[in-house]
Structure formats: structure tokens, C-alpha cells
Amino acid sequence: MSSSQQVQEYTTSEVTNNLTQEVNKFYIKEYKRLGHGAFGVVSKAYMVNLDKHNAKMKQHQENKSSDNGPETDWEGPFAVKRVLAQTEYKSRELAILKVTNHPNLIKLYYYFIDYVLTKDKSSTNSTVPGYSKQLYLHLCMECLPQTLMHEIVKYNKLQKIIPTFHIKAYSYQLLKAMSYLHSTNICHRDIKPSNVLIDPDNLILKICDFGSAKQLDNYPSIAYICSRFYRAPELILGKSQYHVNIDNWSIGCVIGEMLLGKIVFQGADPILQLREISKLLGPPDKRFVFLSNPSYDGPLFSEKLFSGSVKERFQSVFRCLDDEDGIDLLMGLLCYDPDKRLSCLDAMCSPWFDDLKHKDSYEGIPLPKDLFEFTEYDRLVLGEARLAKLTI
Structure with a gap:
């Protein structure tokens, strides 16, 4: 219509x-x-x-x-x-x-x-x-004016990238929302730019579409979940006993997409999606594959497709990030091992977001006033150490 x-x-x-x-x-x-x-x-x-x-x-x-x-x-x-x-x-x-x-x-x-x-x-x-x-x-x-996908496409058509300050504001709010959701063990399972609503006039962000969301328990869940380009590697391998940190991978993909102006991992099918991931992270190790799905018998893409370290590869791909903090944040989220993947709570505390603490607007666009305001429940979940890092 x-x-x-x-x-x-x-x-x-x-x-x-x-x-x-x-x-x-x-x-x-x-x-x-x-x-x-x-x-x-x-x-x-x-x-x-x-x-x-x-x-x-x-x-x-x-x-x-x-x-x-x-x-x-x-x-x-x-x-x-x-x-x-x-x-x-x-x-x-x-x-x-x-x-x-x-x-x-x-x-x-x-x-x-x-x-x-x-x-x-x-x-x-x-x-x-x-x-x-x-x-x-x-x-x-x-109802919000548009999705984050529309914003990425708009800047792409202008052959520009969303201003880094905007990306930081959106990314922080995305992490803050998911920290709250994950504290209740609810996994969204379909984080992607079209499921993130924004208002560019005040840099407000809200997550929508909970049609795939589920409160996880100790029982297996369907592995064929989450849109392919944002699907965590353990899901691609068929892991069914997963945790909320599959969302954290998707968040890393969304932040990366804002920075590049295009989808980070765009495989032609679910298996080739793993190959696209290996172009940035290197081949998945056998232990990760076995722990994800002992019966996996698909291709492992074990040949390294780039020279140098993984960090150097991140720096090469995300040239727009001129500071270590942003690279470290992305590497923490886009990590094969879900147990080592950066939690949303810890990602919120990244120094990459420090700019947001010292400004209330950017080129005339106001920042949401409640970015660093926390309820008693938030404070309990964050803990004293993280709260100290987030204190303005």
C-alpha cells in the first residue's frame, strides 16, 4: 500500500x-x-x-x-x-x-x-x-519516522556515510536497549537495520519487531533464526543451545553497516555467509565448530584469505574508524566464540562512546537527554564498576 x-x-x-x-x-x-x-x-x-x-x-x-x-x-x-x-x-x-x-x-x-x-x-x-x-x-x-535501514540507504545514495557522532548515538542506544532485554533473558533474534526505528531529528532510536523474540531457557531453540546477513556464526553451523549473545553479533553487523554504508557480510546462501565472515575474522577454529555443532559436515573455509593479523584486517576494512576504541568495540562484538563475545553491558562502557557524555547536541541536532540516566533496575544490572565508567 x-x-x-x-x-x-x-x-x-x-x-x-x-x-x-x-x-x-x-x-x-x-x-x-x-x-x-x-x-x-x-x-x-x-x-x-x-x-x-x-x-x-x-x-x-x-x-x-x-x-x-x-x-x-x-x-x-x-x-x-x-x-x-x-x-x-x-x-x-x-x-x-x-x-x-x-x-x-x-x-x-x-x-x-x-x-x-x-x-x-x-x-x-x-x-x-x-x-x-x-x-x-x-x-x-x-510510530517513529523511519528505520535505520532508510537512513543508511539515504546516505549511501548521496555517496556519504552517516556522521560518526550519529552512529555512536544510535549504537549506544541499541546496546542500552539490548542490555535491558538480555537482563530478562529475552533474545530478540532478528536485529537488523529494518527492525530499528529512528528519528534523525533528535537521534532517538527504538528497537521494534519482536516476532522472532523469545525468552531463552535451558532447552534447544531453532538455529535457523535471524536474517542471514546478521546471523551469528554458531547459528550458521547449526547450534541450537545458544544464548542471548547471538544478538550481540547482529549488533556488531549493524554498527559495521552504518560505518561502511553497506552490509558487512553478504553471503549468497547460509553456507557462503560463513565464507564472508572468514574474510574478516579468518577461518573458524575446529574447537568453535565442534562446540557449535559436533555433527556439522559442511565447508570450513580453513584457508586464510588475508595477510596480517585480524586486527589489521579490521582496520583495513573499517578505514573510517580512526581510533582504537571503535575497532576494539567491533572486534569484541564480531567474535566467533560466543563466550568471548562482548556483552551489551560491557560494550556500552566502551570509551568510543565518551563523546556522547560531553555534548548535548551535534550540529544543531539534540541528543536524547536520557542517554546516561538509569533506573534502579538498570543500576542493579550494570553494577558499580560499569556505572563508574558511564558516569558523566
């Missing part, structure tokens, strides 16, 4: 307020498609609480006022995500959104389940031929 497509308007009876758990009837106007994929669609929308509006109208009539009546209280804009209901994969997203609360995670305001007419040539629906009714879950979330 383009922005010029016809507006969709509908009324639904049981919309739940995620904060108060109140259930009300709402009128909803969707007027722009923001995204679509296998998961469903996301549209920009405004909403009216009809129960509250009708109560105001009744009060107005009882008072016999001579004016035109109360104005309609529109709420929004919201990003309304519509996904098929009654599946474990989809309900898990709602469960996570209901319990998470962080300034750098997308906020859920309302949710409801309703029937939607969808195209179906085999349908025998006599009311609307060629369509069938399906039950959909609707998640009404806060």
Missing part, C-alpha cells in the same frame, strides 16, 4: 489498553502502509476511543449546550502491526511487548483481535466472493 492508497476505516469493539487493561470500542483510520512481509503488515493509523467520545456527546446533550459539541479526541499516530492470531510465534510477541518497558524499545499502547477480509480465490464466501475472513492480532505501537 502506498501513501496514496485509499484510507481504511473500521470500528472494533474490544481494544485493550496495555497500561490500564481497560477495554473499549475504537474507531480506527489507517492511511499509510509502513511495511509488510511474511509476518503481516504495519500501517500508520489514528484512533478514537468511541466509548469516551460517546460519553462526552451524551454529557453535551444533557447540558443542552448550544455549541457544536466536543471535538473528536484523535490518538496517534500509531504503527498498527497486523499478524495472524492464534499461533505461538505471534502470541509470544504480544507477551514480550506487554512486559517490557524501556525508552529504546518500541512501546505497545493498545492491542486487539478482530477478523479481517483477505484475498482468497478458493473462498466460497457468498458475502464477498474471492475473500475469506481470518482472525488477526493487531498491535498498536508508537
